[in-house]
Amino acid sequence: MPTRPAATTGITLNELFGTAELLLAGRLQATLAARHRGAALVLRTALELAIDAALAAAEPGLSTRNMTAKLHCLRHYSTPATASRARQTWSHLCVACHYHQYEIGPTRSQVQAWHGEVLALATSLGRP
Numbered sequence: 324m325p326t327r328p329a330a331t332t333g334i335t336l337n338e339l340f341g342t343a344e345l346l347l348a349g350r351l352q353a354t355l356a357a358r359h360r361g362a363a364l365v366l367r368t369a370l371e372l373a374i375d376a377a378l379a380a381a382e383p384g385l386s387t388r389n390m391t392a393k394l395h396c397l398r399h400y401s402t403p404a405t406a407s408r409a410r411q412t413w414s415h416l417c418v419a420c421h422y423h424q425y426e427i428g429p430t431r432s433q434v435q436a437w438h439g440e441v442l443a444l445a446t447s448l449g450r451p
Contacts, residue, residue: 334372336369336372336373336445336450339365339366339368339369339372340366340369340438340441340442342362342365343362343365343366343369343434343438344438346358346359346361346362346365347359347362347431347434347435347438356428359419359428359429359430359431359433359434360419360420360422360428360429362434362438363416363419363420363429363434363437364416364420366416366434366437366438366441367413367416367417367419367420369441369445370409370412370413370416370441370444370445371390371413373441373444373445373448373450374386374390374393374394374397374409374413374448375393376448376449376450377397377400377401377448377449378393378396378397378400380449381400382396382400390413394406394409394410394413397409397410401447401448402447405444405447405448408440408444409444409448412437412440412441412444415437416437416441419433419434419437
């Protein structure tokens with residue numbers, strides 16, 4: 324069953340990018356590791372919303388599929404390079420969002436790089 328929490332709450336990409344920036348700047352009360360992981364989660368949500376919007380505009384109904392299917396479909400509704408970048412970025416963000424006791428979480432520089440990449444991808448996909 325697909326889940327789209329951001330879409331159902333009406334949150335915008337600008338709000339998500341703003342939240343990620345606040346987390347990275349340390350303006351929200353959280354531990355350092357939680358800020359980085361939280362920003363990664365917010366960025367993954369922003370990327371998913373941008374992909375949903377691009378697919379919904381191209382083919383109504385595609386945005387209700389799971390993200391793996393959406394990423395496969397994206398190859399047909401954007402450039403191969405954009406679809407590949409989206410898949411790679413989403414995969415990296417998924418790993419960064421999961422907590423494993425034996426792993427170090429994402430670094431600030433990694434999350435900042437993902438922030439720029441998600442922003443560029445959202446623009447390429449026709450940012451809503």
